[in-house]
Amino acid sequence: MSHYTTSLANSLCGGSSRKLIAGWWYSILTVTAILTLCSFVVMSTRSLAEGFAATWSAILLLVLSIGGTMIMRKFHNSMAVGFFMGGVVAMSQLFFMLFLVYCGYGRDQKLLKMSAKEESLMAFFCLIQCILLGSFAAILGAHRSEILDKSSSSRPESPYAYEPPVAAA
Numbered sequence: 098m099s100h101y102t103t104s105l106a107n108s109l110c111g112g113s114s115r116k117l118i119a120g121w122w123y124s125i126l127t128v129t130a131i132l133t134l135c136s137f138v139v140m141s142t143r144s145l146a147e148g149f150a151a152t153w154s155a156i157l158l159l160v161l162s163i164g165g166t167m168i169m170r171k172f173h174n175s176m177a178v179g180f181f182m183g184g185v186v187a188m189s190q191l192f193f194m195l196f197l198v199y200c201g202y203g204r205d206q207k208l209l210k211m212s213a214k215e216e217s218l219m220a221f222f223c224l225i226q227c228i229l230l231g232s233f234a235a236i237l238g239a240h241r242s243e244i245l246d247k248s249s250s251s252r253p254e255s256p257y258a259y260e261p262p263v264a265a266a
Contacts, residue, residue, distance in 0.1 A: 114240040121233045122169060128226050129158045135219055142215065147202055151219065154195055158226075161188055178241055182234055189230035196223040 110116035136151035143151075161184055168181045203216035 114236075114243055118233075118236055118240060118243075119169070121229070121236060122165065125226070125229050125233060126162055126166075128222060128229060129162050132158060132219075132222050132226060135215075135222060139215055139219060143202075147216075150195065150198060154191065154223075157188065157191070161185070175241075178237070182237055182241070185230050185234045185237070189227050189234060192223045192227035192230065196220050196227060199223060 110120065133155040136155040139151040140148035164184070165181055168177045199216045199220035203213035203220060206213035206216055
């Protein structure tokens with residue numbers, strides 16, 4: 098996987114995997130903004146269940162966007178990056194499920210002889226977000242060592258470090 102992402106970084110970002118990760122993240126933020134705007138339209142024109150699904154996914158995306166941006170800019174320790182990767186994978190799976198849900202809502206709308214344009218649009222953007230999030234998690238997993246702080250892995254020795262007891266011989 099690292100070989101593929103390295104070649105992708107070479108072709109798109111001049112060999113910088115940090116730029117690749119940042120660019121991928123900005124594309125996720127763009128689709129997040131589009132999905133949030135679409136969720137307002139769905140919330141105001143469709144059923145309560147469909148409105149809830151759209152609103153809840155928009156709220157989760159906004160939380161992931163804020164938290165992910167903070168982790169990408171400030172918190173570069175392994176715990177934060179690992180938690181972030183887990184959240185990204187979970188959100189990718191959520192948006193695949195939402196893609197299927199919106200396809201089902203669209204089919205129901207067509208059976209009722211109603212317009213299914215909003216459902217098709219939401220299904221399309223959910224699939225795009227799923228692919229972006231899943232590929233971002235793969236890229237981040239392959240190049241997480243470049244995101245992590247180098248100073249956090251080698252801590253200076255504290256004068257108050259724990260010393261285990263020595264058994265008397």
